[in-house]
Amino acid sequence: MSYRILFVINALLVTVLGLGLFFVPSTVLHQFGAEARIPELLLARFFGGALVTVGLVLWFAKDVVDERIQKNIGLALLIGTILGLIVTVIGVFSANVIRSNGWIAILVSALFALGYGFLVFLQPRMKP
Secondary structure (H helix, E strand, O other), X not given: OOHHHHHHHHHHHHHHHHHHHHHOHHXXXXXXXXXXXXXXXXXXXXXXXXXXXXXXXXXXHOOOOOHHHHHHHXXXXXXXXXXXXXXXXXXXXXOOOOOOOHHHHHHHHHHHHHHHHHHHHHHHHHOO
């Protein structure tokens, strides 16, 4: 696995989710069983815009060849993914905000965390 592959996969996923949250927030929120009142729709649109921004940054970062910069971006994404995973787990298990399909968000966040954790911490040790 390489940073390029993980950046592309992550970019596509967050861009699609971001566009969904921006243009049809009630539909996306409904998929997670979340409330879709006016404040939630506005926040979903803000979050969607932020996700599209992250997706575009990742798309352009895929072409970075400097290993130090790749590792720094990977570490930032690892930290962000872990924070997102914590919020998702809280939303699913204690706050009851995400009432359905929360396991998908948990699984995706966990997989990205494992991927970035591998690239940042384990892959350098595997190189000869």
